Amino acid sequence: MDIAIFGVLADFVALLHIAYAAVIVIGLLMILFGYFLKWKWVRNPWFRSIHLIMIAIVVYEAWAGITCPLTVWERELRTLAQQPFDGESLIGRSVHFLLFFDAPWWVFTTCYSLCGALVLTTLILVPPTASRKTLQTDQSTN
Template structure:
């Protein structure tokens, strides 16, 4: 499908997917920090079930894709669109590409798979340490 798009539209869509990917990454990373911080500070919203399920689901998807040896589907879509726009796409997962570029380390995918699985286990532990709960209705 990406090959049937004009190069400018493909590039625009690739940039939109990159923005969406950054939002998902920020949601995942900030959740790892804000859930325990919010529990300590007494912030009720960190225990909202819908938010916690979305966080667990997003990180579960990341871990499952890594265990299966697959790049994130957002990375694949962006890479395909970049190629359709005549640009060089990613040959590795987005985070691995960034780490490679920032630190100049050529780390194997197994490192990132282990990292994603450890993060997923941490999120599961957060369900035990900071269990989600519904807000109690205000008394009448």
Template sequence: MPDSRLAEAIFAVHLAIIAFNVAGLVVIPVGAWLGWSIVRMAWLRLLHLGMLLIVTVQALAGRACVLTIWQNDLTGLRQPAQPMIMRWIERLVYWNLPPWGFAVMYSGVFLYVLALTVFVPFWTSKRK
């Protein structure tokens, strides 16, 4: 029997990860320009880079995100009636692209974030 509450929790986690990844694409360069020290925190930047690496490798392998797979398994691959805001959010999260489209898109985003490590280097130790 599908477990919709667990599926909703997985979707919420998925949404938070997407928000973190997308925010980093903007916050890192803008924060560097504005002199924000948070954009130079190594653990935060490595987390961002690592999460995008996982997404990119999955896309290059032609696989859906593991969170999407879990959510689909829990809901039985059917879409229950949802509030309008939830439908809008799902349209933002789940795009109808071929696998190669995701691979190209995620590879480009990963290369952009990799370039940010060069142009906006992060600290690996405490600064004086």
């Protein structure tokens, strides 16, 4: 098997990692903007549940000292591709620039925990709508 495929797979995992982080951060921003702009979709219970679970996983991994599986998989694929962890491709280098930086573990744990706390706070400030019927009632009152 050509080792170049492992580099491509590592880039794919790196992109998946950045997408995961983006969903958490952009989702939080959209919920906050949605509150002020009265966007109904930010109260979708599926979206809110998935968003909460995503950050809960990150916070749990940080507190438990678990390295993110996406980081582990990318590192293993880069090893198989005989590439440095930050990648040889533009994608690999760009993703690493956005996701990874040198700081003590507690900095990451604090940041993830604060983000998780913000997501929990939005559940109180901008609670998900329980059902379609409730959503229709909300729309008729606006």
